[in-house]
Amino acid sequence: MKLLPKIKPAQLPAAGAKFVDDRLTVATPMRRIFNKVFPDHWSFMLGEIALYSFVVLLLTGTFLTLFFDPSMTEVVYDGSYTPLKGVEMSRAYATSLDISFDVRGGLIMRQIHHWAALVFVGAMTVHMFRTFFTGAFRKPRELNWLIGIGLLTLGMLEGFAGYSIPDDALSGTGLRIMNAIILSIPLVGTWVAYAIFGGEFPGGGEIIPRLYITHVLLIPAILVGLVAAHMALLVKQKHTQFPGKGRTEKNVMGERMFPGFAAKGGGFFMIVFGVLAMLGGWFQINPIWLFGPYKGEVVSAGSQPDFYVGWIDGWIRLWPAWETRNFDYTIPAVFWPSVVFPGVVFTLAALWPFLEAKFTKDVHFHNLLQRPRDVPARTGLGAMVVSVLLILLISGGNDIIAEKFDISLNAMTWAGRIGLIIVPPLVYFVTYRICLGLQQHDREVLAHGLETGIIKRLPHGEFIEVHQPLGEVDEHGHTHLEYAGAPVPKKMNKIGATGAQPRGVFFPVERRSDVEAEQKALAGGHKE
Amino acid sequence: MKSSVFAKMGERFRRAVVLLLALGALGGLYAAFSPTSTAKDGVNTAADEATYVREGQKLYSEGCISCHGRNAEGVTDRGPSLIGVGAAAVEFQVSTGRMPMARQEAQAQRKPPVYDSDETTQLAMYIQSLGGGPEIPNGDLREGDMSAGGVLFRTNCAACHAFSSNGGALSSGKFAPTLKETTDRQLYAAMLTGPQNMPVFGDNQLTPQEKKDIIAYVQSMKESKDPGGLGIGRTGPVPEGLVAFLVGIVACMFAALWIAGKS
Numbered sequence: 094m095k096l097l098p099k100i101k102p103a104q105l106p107a108a109g110a111k112f113v114d115d116r117l118t119v120a121t122p123m124r125r126i127f128n129k130v131f132p133d134h135w136s137f138m139l140g141e142i143a144l145y146s147f148v149v150l151l152l153t154g155t156f157l158t159l160f161f162d163p164s165m166t167e168v169v170y171d172g173s174y175t176p177l178k179g180v181e182m183s184r185a186y187a188t189s190l191d192i193s194f195d196v197r198g199g200l201i202m203r204q205i206h207h208w209a210a211l212v213f214v215g216a217m218t219v220h221m222f223r224t225f226f227t228g229a230f231r232k233p234r235e236l237n238w239l240i241g242i243g244l245l246t247l248g249m250l251e252g253f254a255g256y257s258i259p260d261d262a263l264s265g266t267g268l269r270i271m272n273a274i275i276l277s278i279p280l281v282g283t284w285v286a287y288a289i290f291g292g293e294f295p296g297g298g299e300i301i302p303r304l305y306i307t308h309v310l311l312i313p314a315i316l317v318g319l320v321a322a323h324m325a326l327l328v329k330q331k332h333t334q335f336p337g338k339g340r341t342e343k344n345v346m347g348e349r350m351f352p353g354f355a356a357k358g359g360g361f362f363m364i365v366f367g368v369l370a371m372l373g374g375w376f377q378i379n380p381i382w383l384f385g386p387y388k389g390e391v392v393s394a395g396s397q398p399d400f401y402v403g404w405i406d407g408w409i410r411l412w413p414a415w416e417t418r419n420f421d422y423t424i425p426a427v428f429w430p431s432v433v434f435p436g437v438v439f440t441l442a443a444l445w446p447f448l449e450a451k452f453t454k455d456v457h458f459h460n461l462l463q464r465p466r467d468v469p470a471r472t473g474l475g476a477m478v479v480s481v482l483l484i485l486l487i488s489g490g491n492d493i494i495a496e497k498f499d500i501s502l503n504a505m506t507w508a509g510r511i512g513l514i515i516v517p518p519l520v521y522f523v524t525y526r527i528c529l530g531l532q533q534h535d536r537e538v539l540a541h542g543l544e545t546g547i548i549k550r551l552p553h554g555e556f557i558e559v560h561q562p563l564g565e566v567d568e569h570g571h572t573h574l575e576y577a578g579a580p581v582p583k584k585m586n587k588i589g590a591t592g593a594q595p596r597g598v599f600f601p602v603e604r605r606s607d608v609e610a611e612q613k614a615l616a617g618g619h620k621e
Numbered sequence: 622m623k624s625s626v627f628a629k630m631g632e633r634f635r636r637a638v639v640l641l642l643a644l645g646a647l648g649g650l651y652a653a654f655s656p657t658s659t660a661k662d663g664v665n666t667a668a669d670e671a672t673y674v675r676e677g678q679k680l681y682s683e684g685c686i687s688c689h690g691r692n693a694e695g696v697t698d699r700g701p702s703l704i705g706v707g708a709a710a711v712e713f714q715v716s717t718g719r720m721p722m723a724r725q726e727a728q729a730q731r732k733p734p735v736y737d738s739d740e741t742t743q744l745a746m747y748i749q750s751l752g753g754g755p756e757i758p759n760g761d762l763r764e765g766d767m768s769a770g771g772v773l774f775r776t777n778c779a780a781c782h783a784f785s786s787n788g789g790a791l792s793s794g795k796f797a798p799t800l801k802e803t804t805d806r807q808l809y810a811a812m813l814t815g816p817q818n819m820p821v822f823g824d825n826q827l828t829p830q831e832k833k834d835i836i837a838y839v840q841s842m843k844e845s846k847d848p849g850g851l852g853i854g855r856t857g858p859v860p861e862g863l864v865a866f867l868v869g870i871v872a873c874m875f876a877a878l879w880i881a882g883k884s
Binding site for chain 2: 133134135136137138139141142175176177178179180193194200201204207208211212215216219262263357360361364365368369371372374375376377378379380383384385388390391392393394395396397398399400403486489490491492493494495496497499500501502503504596
């Protein structure tokens with residue numbers, strides 16, 4: 094007796110699907126999901142970089158937990174790294190060294206994990222700016238924007254916890270600074286710091302195990318939940334898309350989830366995984382063995398946080414030492430740049446969709462995106478924020494830059510302070526003008542047509558430039574095409590002047606003869 | 622016309638090269654057979670020492686006197702007194718090329734030394750003869766316990782020279798230099814004499830054995846390879862962030878452009 098009916102290989106997918114559907118009756122909802130349409134624009138894939146790095150983080154992180162012990166028990170190192178042999182350290186640091194030197198494949202896993210963390214937060218940031226600059230956060234997608242802000246802040250916290258648990262000197266220095274930042278909060282600071290650290294810094298060894306469980310369970314669980322919600326909302330509300338031919342507020346044009354987009358997404362996951370593995374294999378990151386075990390008296394020059402906290406470090410470095418003592422209460426200078434300003438930044442970012450709607454009195458649904466040039470004020474503001482973040486980030490590494498480029502550290506600090514005041518308004522103004530200029534050029538092409546590059550001399554001697562109108566012209570030679578916020582052709586070959594071109598980035602993926610034949614067929618040219 | 626000038630110049634050049642080669646060969650022979658050419662270890666007798674001090678004084682009068690004064694007592698706003706700084710300080714400053722200084726600035730820079738090792742010894746012995754001071758011991762300065770040296774390095778040195786000994790910034794253009802090219806003797810001398818902005822680590826702060834431990838650690842760290850791939854400067858999270866964006870994010874974005882283009 095046969096257990097399974099005999100099926101031809103070609104019918105396997107159908108038979109498999111039937112097997113599942115007979116038992117779970119999921120054909121209807123699955124069809125909806127398989128038919129979900131993804132618009133084809135590269136900027137829609139930035140969030141995917143973050144998503145795939147997150148998957149890589151979960152995979153490599155699970156591997157690392159098998160060998161890491163977040164214990165603060167003092168041990169004497171006896172592993173293979175000779176320069177630390179016989180040195181007293183915590184078990185947490187010793188097991189981090191073991192992962193790096195004595196666990197097979199441990200070092201590359203650690204390195205991929207760390208690189209993936211940087212790319213994860215980096216990609217989230219870039220994705221967030223894409224959403225901002227194209228207005229994708231507008232009604233009805235404000236909630237997904239808020240979830241995104243939650244993902245970014247939790248991602249930063251998660252990264253900081255991961256940075257702290259190996260208990261090397263860099264981790265400890267970071268925790269020392271975090272402890273100082275918490276202490277600086279008025280009224281509750283001391284209590285909160287003592288509660289988190291289990292007493293005066295560094296506490297009785299509580300902080301590393303606490304950060305560990307935060308890093309491997311609490312925050313990842315919330316992140317997974319938020320990622321799921323982020324994507325569920327994306328499916329529910331459908332994708333936004335750039336305006337263009339056939340695209341309206343009521344449809345989405347692009348590729349279906351299955352099979353087209355699934356293949357692309359799967360391939361992209363492999364590429365992101367490959368890039369991260371390449372980084373982990375080729376570039377050394379966080380050489381904890383050089384930092385040594387954390388001791389209170391060990392603070393290395395060039396101790397920096399990872400980049401996603403680096404901008405806050407920059408703010409601390411630039412902020413003057415303005416300590417206030419009012420009503421018998423001291424507020425240390427570090428409170429403002431490390432607690433208040435980042436708090437303001439994230440609050441404003443979270444509220445932005447609502448603020449913008451209020452200022453522009455916009456109550457409509459928006460499924461079509463805006464090109465950055467079409468909203469100069471918002472684009473200028475975003476560019477301004479980018480410039481602020483860059484100045485702060487550079488200032489966060491100003492000691493390294495000062496040392497490498499032989500600049501005075503004091504000059505770097507003052508350049509950062511002055512730059513923070515002067516550069517952002519300039520960036521706003523320049524960006525605003527660039528946006529208007531780009532719009533103007535689009536409008537000019539719509540009214541006058543494309544520049545052909547042909548100069549004609551008229552019989553009476555006048556030179557004119559020949560334009561190719563994009564539509565019917567009136568008696569003045571003007572076309573009356575509506576400005577739609579969609580891309581406008583700017584070159585003759587974009588409207589087929591040079592014939593059809595085979596597609597392909599580095600080399601053609603189509604044969605020229607095929608393309609020409611297709612072109613002819615489209616033009617209805619059955620001449621033979 | 623032009624070509625004949627060049628020909629003449631070529632002829633002159635050839636002659637100069639031959640002369641240089643001959644002189645070099647002669648000097649090399651002399652150096653090989655000369656009994657006093659083995660730096661300070663060769664100074665055995667009091668007579669040797671006297672010669673060295675005399676030669677050192679000559680060099681001093683040519684190269685150092687304008688800033689440090691006729692009797693090494695120092696010149697206001699130019700150079701400090703050298704009385705009592707010891708041979709160790711002179712050897713450090715001169716052998717790293719920091720002295721003679723190119724110009725007055727925040728800090729003297731390391732550059733190719735002006736004096737060879739023999740001349741450096743002569744200068745060092747002249748200054749030593751003026752008022753004594755710390756001297757670098759002879760022998761293997763690297764004979765120490767690397768692990769103990771690492772602990773001491775991270776506690777005493779890393780705050781300025783950074784965990785990787787690649788250096789770090791100080792205020793107003795001053796800096797803790799990289800130890801990349803620093804020799805054992807220079808490391809020892811620096812600890813002993815505290816050049817420029819560096820504190821002095823006398824034998825009461827770090828015993829001679831502890832200094833050797835530190836040297837053993839620093840030199841082995843410099844020679845060690847990076848097990849994780851390219852070290853990207855061993856400078857911590859700043860270059861790491863840069864690589865994450867310039868390599869990681871950029872590569873992924875190019876992939877995104879490529880994939881989105883295929884529809």
